[in-house]
Amino acid sequence: MIIGIIINTNEPETVWNAFRFGTTSLLNDHKVKIFLLGKGVESENIRDEKFNVQEQIKLFVENNGKIFACGTCLKTRQMEGSEFCPISTMHDMLHIVEESDKILTFG
Numbered sequence: 001m002i003i004g005i006i007i008n009t010n011e012p013e014t015v016w017n018a019f020r021f022g023t024t025s026l027l028n029d030h031k032v033k034i035f036l037l038g039k040g041v042e043s044e045n046i047r048d049e050k051f052n053v054q055e056q057i058k059l060f061v062e063n064n065g066k067i068f069a070c071g072t073c074l075k076t077r078q079m080e081g082s083e084f085c086p087i088s089t090m091h092d093m094l095h096i097v098e099e100s101d102k103i104l105t106f107g
Helices: 012-027 040-046 053-062 071-076 089-099
Strands: 003-005 031-036 066-070 104-105
Touching: 003 012, 003 040, 003 089, 012 031, 012 040, 012 053, 012 104, 031 040, 031 089, 040 053, 040 066, 040 071, 053 066, 066 071, 066 089
Parallel strands: 003 031, 003 104, 031 066
Antiparallel strands: none
């Protein structure tokens, strides 16, 4: 199955759980793509003692998960894309939605 996940929050526990689910899905032979939208583009910068978001992002990427970050959302926050989260567009999100069997939203 191909799973698309849209993260539209920077709330640590929610983002942490989204990436945990993504990694679990990858480990069960599903393909997963995550699109960061709105406050979700701040995911890489979340620092929380209880919810280690960076660790979950690393596990997700190590297991061949793909992450995309809304370029407009990054720009409004004076942020840039990264190695893990390349700058993407609404067309990229549309493509993820079209190709996915399931779409989940967090936030």
